Amino acid sequence: MDDMSTTLAGAAFAKGHGTENDFVILPDPDGALPLTAELVAALCDRRAGLGADGVLRVVRSAKHPDAAGHAGAAEWFMDYWNADGSIAEMCGNGIRVFLRYLTESGLAAGSAGIAGSAGTEITIATRSGLRTGRMGETIAVQMGTPALLGTTGAQLRGVGYPGVAADAGNPHLVCPVPAAELPGLDLTAPPGIDPVVFPHGANVEFVAELPDPAPGADRHVAMRVYERGAGETRSCGSGVCAVAAVVLAEAGETAGTVAVDVPGGRLTATVDGDSLVLAGPAVIVATGILA
Numbered sequence: 001m002d003d004m005s006t007t008l009a010g011a012a013f014a015k016g017h018g019t020e021n022d023f024v025i026l027p028d029p030d031g032a033l034p035l036t037a038e039l040v041a042a043l044c045d046r047r048a049g050l051g052a053d054g055v056l057r058v059v060r061s062a063k064h065p066d067a068a069g070h071a072g073a074a075e076w077f078m079d080y081w082n083a084d085g086s087i088a089e090m091c092g093n094g095i096r097v098f099l100r101y102l103t104e105s106g107l108a109a110g111s112a113g114i115a116g117s118a119g120t121e122i123t124i125a126t127r128s129g130l131r132t133g134r135m136g137e138t139i140a141v142q143m144g145t146p147a148l149l150g151t152t153g154a155q156l157r158g159v160g161y162p163g164v165a166a167d168a169g170n171p172h173l174v175c176p177v178p179a180a181e182l183p184g185l186d187l188t189a190p191p192g193i194d195p196v197v198f199p200h201g202a203n204v205e206f207v208a209e210l211p212d213p214a215p216g217a218d219r220h221v222a223m224r225v226y227e228r229g230a231g232e233t234r235s236c237g238s239g240v241c242a243v244a245a246v247v248l249a250e251a252g253e254t255a256g257t258v259a260v261d262v263p264g265g266r267l268t269a270t271v272d273g274d275s276l277v278l279a280g281p282a283v284i285v286a287t288g289i290l291a
């Protein structure tokens with residue numbers, strides 16, 4: 001493993017989370033940090049590092065080869081890395097935390113800190129294209145409706161769970177389960193998935209309909225997720241988008257708000273045709289310098 005203390009020593013960092021999906025944020029405007037998969041894994045280590053589900057590197061789009069084509073539309077690129085050092089195309093909670101960091105740090109053009117940014121819209125680049133968020137106490141991001149790609153399934157300890165494959169910019173498998181079964185699922189090991197359907201792996205969501213209504217929502221579900229590259233996490237924004245699309249499609253609806261309870265809190269996904277707005281909290285909890 002690379003020695004973090006010599007290669008990233010002196011670099012600034014922040015720590016933040018969205019419904020307890022947590023990230024180390026590395027401001028690197030010119031793309032100058034020598035970030036590697038090993039360094040990301042070391043940063044995300046919950047005992048020997050800072051601990052996180054992933055790393056959000058904050059790079060000017062013009063300075064990163066994966067985003068240079070977006071430089072005219074979005075000044076900043078979310079360079080997302082999973083905790084195991086793999087790179088992912090999309091992160092719904094990461095976008096909200098990234099936007100919170102841009103406004104709190106003053107990096108967003110015209111931003112005036114957290115209070116002054118309320119109501120403003122900011123567009124960032126991701127590996128899956130541009131995404132625009134509206135700032136407020138919660139942050140609402142236009143994610144677009146995931147594409148549903150047909151039925152498949154997951155295996156957990158030899159038990160099969162039928163589900164639906166979805167593309168939310170990154171790959172997902174949504175498996176409906178009875179509410180009574182959700183808390184007891186063993187997500188300590190990766191669910192088995194079909195490598196033909198998911199050649200690059202997938203994030204697997206288990207979702208249960210809940211009987212009680214959630215304020216402001218048409219549907220209310222609970223979700224647990226096993227994330228590609230990170231294991232079970234407390235929340236997954238792109239997973240919530242995939243779940244909302246599947247839940248509404250299975251009900252024969254093309255519009256509606258789905259409230260999704262995850263172990264780390266609640267997110268909402270409001271669908272209307274091709275539009276899907278993911279909304280929820282995002283906070284920065286610490287800033288510092290790597291030793």
Ligand SMILES: N[C@@H](CCC[C@H](N)C(=O)O)C(=O)O
Nearest residue numbers: 088091092093170236237238
């Ligand atoms: N937690 C994220 C998703 C992060 C990427 C994912 N693990 C993948 O590899 O696709 C979210 O909030 O969407």
